[in-house]
Amino acid sequence: MRTDNGESTSVWMATADTPREGRLAEDLDADVCVVGAGIAGMTTAYLLAREGKRVAVLDDGAIAGGETCRTTAHLVTALDDRYFELEKLFGERGAHLAAESHAAAIEKVEEIVGAEKIDCDFSRLDGYLFVPPGEATKVLDDELAAAHRCGLTEIEEVERVPDLSFDTGRALRFPRQAQFHILKYIDGLARALKRDGGRVFMETHAEKIEGVDDDAARVETSGGKVVTSRAVVVATNSPVNDLFEIHTKQAPYRTYVIGARVARGSVPKILLWDTPDPYHYIRIQEGSNGKSGYDVLVVGGEDHKTGQADDAERRFGILEKWTRDRFPMVEGIEFRWSGQVMEPVDSLAFIGRNPLDKKSVYIATGDSGNGMTHGTIAGILITDLIAGRENEWAAVYDPSRKTLSALPDFAKENLNVAAQYTDLATPGDVESVDEIKPGEGAILRAPATARATTARTGTSSTVPPSAV
Ligand SMILES: Cc1cc2nc3c(=O)[nH]c(=O)nc-3n(C[C@H](O)[C@H](O)[C@H](O)COP(=O)(O)OP(=O)(O)OC[C@H]3O[C@@H](n4cnc5c(N)ncnc54)[C@H](O)[C@@H]3O)c2cc1C
Structure with missing residues (x-):
């Protein structure tokens, strides 16, 4: 069983093991070296290995030991950033491709769970977006219309979220969203990857990541061992190889989660988000911390830009109050944890060839609170790019893209980041x-x-x- 600081133990860490692997002990040659064993790296490695590539994964911690074990593991097309905003940034076609890719990512996870028989509590369920009482609901009208234009025509308006202990008022219902137990899923991916010849090394820090030419790469590890490959995928959440280009296009945000004990079935099994900034989100994880007859109500939110607040206790307190005000059946708080998401200036992840680098170097970053699907999209897209296949999602996720309409926000984000740099x-x-x-x-x-x-x-x- 994984152990961690009590304040930062997620419900997943407490209820599953992930495989232990040794560190890299000798130089290695592979077709593809993946740096980072979170959902992005492990999905990419798994899909490449399915295609017969010789894959080596390096992580300087444990498998899924980064942000992946701190997720709340919603798999959604109800993105954190609204479709009507994506339309402004990427046009109707671009926003359509974003919607399509997230839906395809959920399907890919479902397909992998089925094909590999991964027992990871995967289930499809409804998600609801609501506006707190008294606030303008135009955002729901705008989002419904935009989501329909993006091809998500099954999204509908409801008068209130059904079966909840409080009245949400009008809401949007997003059918066929999903949730799972992330660590059980990653465990299944790791087993399948190894079956297909993939190698995974833990506690192996990638010290220097280098595109040697367009079809050769080299990763030097802190232990002195070297992996040579035809391509390298940097899936370290925040790219450790790129020291400028991408870091000016995204900013890290810290987000907080509590897990509350509730009697089994007393909270409906749905996903739920509200619209304030910062917003709140919930899900149910069936089963509790060793007690029968209970579920864990997982509630997240209270995000802030990393390094610009130092009041975690206060934020956990607000989350608990928000939860208890709406879910009086809460019997106790069993988990508290926090993690970090990378917010890209124009809302979508950066997945593809590393800008200003050799064509053998790929990155996946900019998860934007939708890293379960963005990480899966990274696996699909990078596998296609390495295999030389066309993928029409490539342009919207291209790390070199210039989303001109985002410029005002881009300038603001960077002024803010610049303020951090002075620190x-x-x-x-x-x-x-x-x-x-x-x-x-x-x-x-x-x-x-x-x-x-x-x-x-x-x-x-x-x-x-x-x-x-
Ligand atoms: C509280 C919280 C709730 C969230 N909820 C959701 C949700 O409901 N739905 C959703 O879609 N997303 C959610 N997210 C986002 C999602 O969890 C993340 O985007 C996702 O897990 C990131 O995966 P990753 O593979 O990119 O990064 P990580 O999981 O962080 O993996 C990167 C790995 O790289 C390794 N690494 C870093 N540097 C090096 C190096 N130099 N050498 C070797 N290894 C290195 C790290 O050890 C790490 O294991 C949430 C995030 C948080 C924090």
């Missing part, structure tokens, strides 16, 4: 990695000549390029 002129939060408590992140001041370092102890914290 880095200070000595940093800590002097050494040893000072970072399990489950927390901090800015580690690197010497001027050092390579950018991502200091992670359970959750990640990005060190922007100007830190070095």
Whole structure:
């Protein structure tokens, strides 16, 4: 069983094991080297191995030990950023492709679960988006119309979310969303990957990731061993190989989750989101922490830009109050954890060839709170790109895309990030990695000549390029 800091133990960590693997002990040659064993890296590795590629996965922690084990594991087409906004940024066709790709990702997970017989509590269910009472509901009208234009024609309006202990008022129903137990799913992927000849190495830090030419790459690990390959996929959540291009197009946000004990069946098995900023989201995980007759009501929200707030206790408190006000059947809080999502300036992930690099280097980043589907899309899309197949999603996820209409927000986001960079002129939060408590992140001041370092102890914290 995985152990972790009590404050940062997710319901998944408490209820499943993930496979243990050894570290890389010798130089290796592979067709594709995947750096990062979260959902993006493991899905990519699995799909490539299904196609007969020799795949090596490196992770400097445990399999799924990054943000993936801290997710709430909704699989949705009800994206965090609205379709009417995506239409403005990507046009009707681009927003349509986004909707199609997330729906296809849910189907791909369902297909893999079936084909590999992965017992991971996967189920299809309805998701609902509601506006808190007293607030304008135009957002629902706009989203319904845009979602229909994007091909999600089964989404409909309901007078209130059914069977809940509080009146949500008008809401949108998104049918055929899904949820699963992420660590059981990743365990299944890892087993299938190894069956297909894939190799996974834990505690193996990729120190230097290099496109040697357009069909050769090289990864040097901190233990001195080297993986040579035809292509490398950097699936480290925040790309550790790219020190500028992508980091100026996205910003890290911290998000908080509690898991509350409720009597089995007392909260309907649905997904639910409200619309304030920051918003709240819920799901039910059947079964509890060793107690029979209970479920865990998982509630998340209270996001803030990483490094710009230091009030986790207050945010957990607000989440608990929000939950108890609406779900009086809560009998106790069993879990509290937090993690980080990367918010791209124009809402969609960056998946594909690394900008300004050799064609052998691919990245997957910018999960935007929809990393379960974005990570699966990364697997599908990067596998197609490596196999030389056309994929019409490529342009909307292209890490080199220029989404001009996003520029005002882009400037704002970067001013904000720039403000964080000035903080880095200070000595940093800590002097050494040893000072970072399990489950927390901090800015580690690197010497001027050092390579950018991502200091992670359970959750990640990005060190922007100007830190070095
Ligand atoms: C609280 C919370 C709730 C969320 N809820 C949802 C949800 O309901 N639905 C949804 O779709 N998404 C959700 N997300 C987002 C989703 O969980 C993430 O986007 C997703 O798990 C990220 O997966 P990943 O593979 O990109 O990254 P990670 O899981 O972080 O994997 C990256 C891996 O790279 C490794 N690594 C990093 N640097 C190196 C290096 N130099 N060498 C070797 N290895 C390295 C790390 O150890 C890590 O294991 C949520 C996120 C959080 C934090």
